[in-house]
Amino acid sequence: xxxxxxxxxxxxxxxxxxxxxxxxxxxxxxxxxxxxxxxxxxxxxxxxxxxxxxxxxxxxxxxxxxxxxxxxxxxxxxxxxxxxxxxxxxxxxxxxxxxxxxxxxxxxxxxxxxxxxxxxxxxxxxxxxxxxxxxxxxxxxxxxxxxxxxxxxxxxxxxxxxxxxxxxxxxxxxxxxxxxxxxxxxxxxxxxxxxxxxxxxxxxxxxxxxxxxxxxxxxxxxxxxxxxxxxxxxxxxxxxxxxxxxxxxxxxxxxxxxxxxxxxxxxxxxxxxxxxxxxxxxxxxxxxxxxxxxxxxxxxxxxxxxxxxxxxxxxxxxxxxxxxxxxxxxxxxxxxxxxxxxxxxxxxxxxxxxxxxxxxxxxxxxxxxxxxxxxxxxxxxxxxxxxxxxxxxxxxxxxxxxxxxxxxxxxxxxxxxxxxxxxxxxxxxxxxxxxxxxxxxxxxxxxxxxxxxxxxxxxxxxxxxxxxxxxxxxxxxxxxxxxxxxxxxxxxxxxxxxxxxxxxxxxxxxxxxxxxxxxxxxxxxxxxxxxxxxxxxxxxxxxxxxxxxxxxxxxxxxxxxxxxxxxxxxxxxxxxxxxxxxxxxxxxxxxxxxxxxxxxxxxxxxxxxxxxxxxxxxxxxxxxxxxxxxxxxxxxxxxxxxxxxxxxxxxxxxxxxxxxxxxxxxxxxxxxxxxxxxxxxxxxxxxxxxxxxxxxxxxxxxxxxxxxxxxxxxxxxxxxxxxxxxxxxxxxxxxxxxxxxxxxxxxxxxxxxxxxxxxxxxxxxxxxxxxxxxxxxxxxxxxxxxxxxxxxxxxxxxxxxxxxxxxxxxxxxxxxxxxxxxxxxxxxxxxxxxxxxxxxxxxxxxxxxxxxxxxxxxxxxxxxxxxxxxxxxxxxxxxxxxx
Amino acid sequence: xxxxxxxxxxxxxxxxxxxxxxxxxxxxxxxxxxxxxxxxxxxxxxxxxxxxxxxxxxxxxxxxxxxxxxxxxxxxxxxxxxxxxxxxxxxxxxxxxxxxxxxxxxxxxxxx
Numbered sequence: 001x002x003x004x005x006x007x008x009x010x011x012x013x014x015x016x017x018x019x020x021x022x023x024x025x026x027x028x029x030x031x032x033x034x035x036x037x038x039x040x041x042x043x044x045x046x047x048x049x050x051x052x053x054x055x056x057x058x059x060x061x062x063x064x065x066x067x068x069x070x071x072x073x074x075x076x077x078x079x080x081x082x083x084x085x086x087x088x089x090x091x092x093x094x095x096x097x098x099x100x101x102x103x104x105x106x107x108x109x110x111x112x113x114x115x116x117x118x119x120x121x122x123x124x125x126x127x128x129x130x131x132x133x134x135x136x137x138x139x140x141x142x143x144x145x146x147x148x149x150x151x152x153x154x155x156x157x158x159x160x161x162x163x164x165x166x167x168x169x170x171x172x173x174x175x176x177x178x179x180x181x182x183x184x185x186x187x188x189x190x191x192x193x194x195x196x197x198x199x200x201x202x203x204x205x206x207x208x209x210x211x212x213x214x215x216x217x218x219x220x221x222x223x224x225x226x227x228x229x230x231x232x233x234x235x236x237x238x239x240x241x242x243x244x245x246x247x248x249x250x251x252x253x254x255x256x257x258x259x260x261x262x263x264x265x266x267x268x269x270x271x272x273x274x275x276x277x278x279x280x281x282x283x284x285x286x287x288x289x290x291x292x293x294x295x296x297x298x299x300x301x302x303x304x305x306x307x308x309x310x311x312x313x314x315x316x317x318x319x320x321x322x323x324x325x326x327x328x329x330x331x332x333x334x335x336x337x338x339x340x341x342x343x344x345x346x347x348x349x350x351x352x353x354x355x356x357x358x359x360x361x362x363x364x365x366x367x368x369x370x371x372x373x374x375x376x377x378x379x380x381x382x383x384x385x386x387x388x389x390x391x392x393x394x395x396x397x398x399x400x401x402x403x404x405x406x407x408x409x410x411x412x413x414x415x416x417x418x419x420x421x422x423x424x425x426x427x428x429x430x431x432x433x434x435x436x437x438x439x440x441x442x443x444x445x446x447x448x449x450x451x452x453x454x455x456x457x458x459x460x461x462x463x464x465x466x467x468x469x470x471x472x473x474x475x476x477x478x479x480x481x482x483x484x485x486x487x488x489x490x491x492x493x494x495x496x497x498x499x500x501x502x503x504x505x506x507x508x509x510x511x512x513x514x515x516x517x518x519x520x521x522x523x524x525x526x527x528x529x530x531x532x533x534x535x536x537x538x539x540x541x542x543x544x545x546x547x548x549x550x551x552x553x554x555x556x557x558x559x560x561x562x563x564x565x566x567x568x569x570x571x572x573x574x575x576x577x578x579x580x581x582x583x584x585x586x587x588x589x590x591x592x593x594x595x596x597x598x599x600x601x602x603x604x605x606x607x608x609x610x611x612x613x614x615x616x617x618x619x620x621x622x623x624x625x626x627x628x629x630x631x632x633x634x635x636x637x638x639x640x641x642x643x644x645x646x647x648x649x650x651x652x653x654x655x656x657x658x659x660x661x662x663x664x665x666x667x668x669x670x671x672x673x674x675x676x677x678x679x680x681x682x683x684x685x686x687x688x689x690x691x692x693x694x695x696x697x698x699x700x701x702x703x704x705x706x707x708x709x710x711x712x713x714x715x716x717x718x719x720x721x722x723x724x725x726x727x728x729x730x731x732x733x734x735x736x737x738x739x740x741x742x743x744x745x746x747x748x749x750x751x752x753x754x755x756x757x758x759x760x761x762x763x764x765x766x767x768x769x770x771x772x773x774x775x776x777x778x779x780x781x782x783x784x785x786x787x788x789x790x791x792x793x794x795x796x797x798x799x800x801x802x803x804x805x806x807x808x809x810x811x812x813x814x815x816x817x818x819x820x821x822x823x824x825x826x827x828x829x830x831x832x833x834x835x836x837x838x839x840x841x842x843x844x845x846x847x848x849x850x851x852x853x854x855x856x857x858x859x860x861x862x863x864x865x866x867x868x869x870x871x872x873x874x875x876x877x878x879x880x881x882x883x
Numbered sequence: 884x885x886x887x888x889x890x891x892x893x894x895x896x897x898x899x900x901x902x903x904x905x906x907x908x909x910x911x912x913x914x915x916x917x918x919x920x921x922x923x924x925x926x927x928x929x930x931x932x933x934x935x936x937x938x939x940x941x942x943x944x945x946x947x948x949x950x951x952x953x954x955x956x957x958x959x960x961x962x963x964x965x966x967x968x969x970x971x972x973x974x975x976x977x978x979x980x981x982x983x984x985x986x987x988x989x990x991x992x993x994x995x
Contacts, residue, residue: 009943028958056930
């Protein structure tokens with residue numbers, strides 16, 4: 001008890017620090033004593049002396065009192081802190097560069113670690129997330145499954161509390177409530193989906209099995225936000241009808257605000273997948289029984305695989321290799337997979353920057369320690385404890401660490417704002433990326449340790465030296481040891497800089513390749529208006545005609561067209577055969593277009609003709625194909641003309657005669673085609689049909705998943721969006737326009753991840769290159785200073801200035817080469833992390849690797865040349881005379 | 884022949900201060916020192932300055948209280964008084980001293 005009380009009192013004393021009080025006491029005391037002695041007959045001066053004698057040393061009393069009063073350890077620290085900050089303020093350039101360098105490293109690392117934590121590490125906010133699994137594949141990007149598989153798993157496999165499926169991608173809906181309309185995100189989910197994710201409607205109920213079977217009643221669950229917006233949270237929303245894509249759906253429930261599905265949605269409709277559905281359009285999820293482990297579930301799946309291969313015919317026939325590869329994955333892993341590579345790559349890059357920053361600060365501290373070596377040696381020689389010196393260095397390092405932490409926090413915040421827009425919001429499911437306290441704490445810890453180790457260790461190394469030698473300043477021999485350490489630091493920096501440069505190079509090359517890609521169309525001065533026509537299966541051709549008529553009368557419009565899909569974006573994937581050659585079925589990219597589509601987009605006609613206004617429902621059915629289509633089916637574009645092709649199954653479409661062949665355009669491949677980036681993948685065979693000849697069933701299919709695009713080619717760069725909007729709104733008052741977007745931006749959006757990576761890696765590698773150059777420069781500068789004598793002797797013996805320059809530049813370059821080799825090898829070993837993000841070049845792109853190496857060499861040469869020239873200017877006489 | 888004054892035995896100053904305050908009521912540092920010297924009658928070489936750390940120590944332990952007042956020479960000085968806990972402590976220490984002294988006397992009895 002007493003001990004606690006004393007500690008408390010001491011802490012108060014430490015904080016309050018009023019020494020005046022005891023001083024007043026002591027002077028009163030001395031005065032009283034003096035009077036007493038004077039009363040005994042002493043003179044005033046003698047009395048004062050006697051009083052002092054009787055009192056003892058005032059200074060000593062104060063010292064003891066002070067020690068007793070506060071916390072002496074902290075007092076010493078406070079003192080060290082004060083002298084450390086004075087010393088840091090004196091060496092402002094060192095302090096700033098150390099704090100900024102370290103702060104930059106910490107900040108970037110913190111931002112990226114926070115993002116990684118939020119996306120990959122922190123559990124998704126679903127109750128029992130560790131029991132939620134998704135039927136995936138050992139092959140990446142192949143998690144899609146079929147309706148057949150879903151029904152098979154639901155009926156035969158055990159060990160699940162609940163199984164469910166949902167449509168792989170979310171889709172947009174035109175939601176109409178009364179007279180108000182809005183474009184919302186929808187997700188088709190099977191009955192039981194919400195139970196898998198451990199949630200339930202806030203109001204109402206889940207889908208009934210009969211509602212979830214093919215041709216079941218159209219029902220919908222809406223989000224709490226929509227409930228609020230359109231129904232003022234009235235409970236009588238249940239049983240009311242809303243329009244989705246022009247069809248009525250009965251509202252049966254409201255999902256709570258804190259439930260976010262992946263993909264995100266505002267409305268959930270029943271999946272109604274048929275047990276015969278063999279298309280790979282679904283994701284299969286399940287909630288494991290609490291007693292069943294993931295391993296057990298996979299073991300069971302393995303047992304069932306032969307049966308699945310036998311009994312699930314569509315799957316076995318169309319995708320035979322998929323069954324063997326099936327695998328239950330934790331939902332968390334599967335859902336975040338798409339962002340994994342980006343984040344891990346960023347993590348690697350920031351770690352490299354942090355490493356460089358630490359090495360740089362260590363080198364700076366070492367240089368500083370050497371410079372202060374004499375001062376310290378003097379202090380040691382005069383009896384100052386090495387511990388005391390170490391103490392001061394510790395405090396200095398801590399101060400730098402703290403400053404770096406402050407800089408780092410700001411940098412981290414800024415960096416997060418920069419990165420956030422590029423991480424798909426889908427994966428958060430309501431989680432937010434924030435500057436994570438733990439992560440920031442860990443980074444600051446790293447900074448402090450890095451700063452400490454790099455500060456204290458050289459201090460000890462320097463003071464361990466024989467101080468007499470240090471005083472004699474025979475530094476030529478004294479610091480060989482440190483020379484080696486600094487070389488190691490430079491090596492690390494060069495290697496890490498090489499890695500970052502290669503990364504930057506790979507992304508830059510990807511982007512320049514993408515920019516040079518032959519698009520096959522002209523995106524300049526083209527604006528798109530995107531709008532969903534869900535539920536509209538007839539009369540849309542007339543609508544297009546009306547709007548296009550009005551649009552083409554605008555003075556600034558050069559051409560106007562409509563296409564259900566535009567270049568770069570994918571179209572519908574439909575199986576097509578040349579009439580009578582059923583065994584040659586392929587899935588092609590199917591699009592409908594108005595006659596001016598090719599002209600507005602500048603797509604070249606290779607042979608035959610374009611569509612005409614005269615191509616109508618009642619005239620002969622025609623089609624235009626691209627070159628890829630023509631050569632895939634007929635070997636040569638010219639052979640394609642006059643051939644007929646038909647859909648399989650035909651739906652309500654009729655065989656069409658090919659009347660023209662157009663150039664290939666860059667397009668994102670959908671499922672069924674070699675996956676790849678829109679700007680890199682080989683063109684998919686594409687079938688264009690005139691919009692006037694699109695039958696209802698096909699139109700409904702085309703209008704379901706994707707919005708349609710009005711394509712306007714303007715004469716000047718400034719697009720007439722206002723006029724365009726007015727025309728579209730007046731023709732379709734109830735349909736919301738999703739967005740207006742320049743065609744250029746659609747292309748840019750397809751490479752935005754690469755853009756981000758290039759910017760980040762570019763920035764990181766610029767920082768790294770500078771730091772490495774600085775490292776080489778300081779290393780050689782000190783080397784020159786230390787070897788002044790040696791240089792002097794060499795020059796006195798006849799060495800030319802050129803010879804001296806070569807010696808030092810060679811040292812710098814040798815170091816750079818070694819570091820660069822380490823970096824190149826590491827990069828070559830790590831390319832698998834980037835292959836998912838680069839395209840159009842090989843991962844071991846010689847240009848990227850070569851440029852990185854050359855750039856480093858150049859920078860290293862310049863960084864070495866400056867100190868080397870200084871060395872060459874050494875006056876031998878002066879050099880020999882100086883100590 | 885009077886003996887030369889002895890140093891203050893370690894740990895006894897606190898006790899002396901407590902006893903003084905108990906007997907005399909509130910005193911400032913000078914008063915306490917004077918009183919101790921009076922009682923010791925020249926047997927003790929007290930560095931009066933050491934009183935202050937001792938007073939601080941006792942106060943930190945909650946055995947004495949202090950308040951500002953004005954001394955005989957009209958200067959500011961702190962006046963110390965014994966606290967309840969201090970009285971208890973004093974009683975306990977007195978007892979343990981008596982015990983120690985008695986024991987030491989028995990041990991050293993035949994030499995004095």
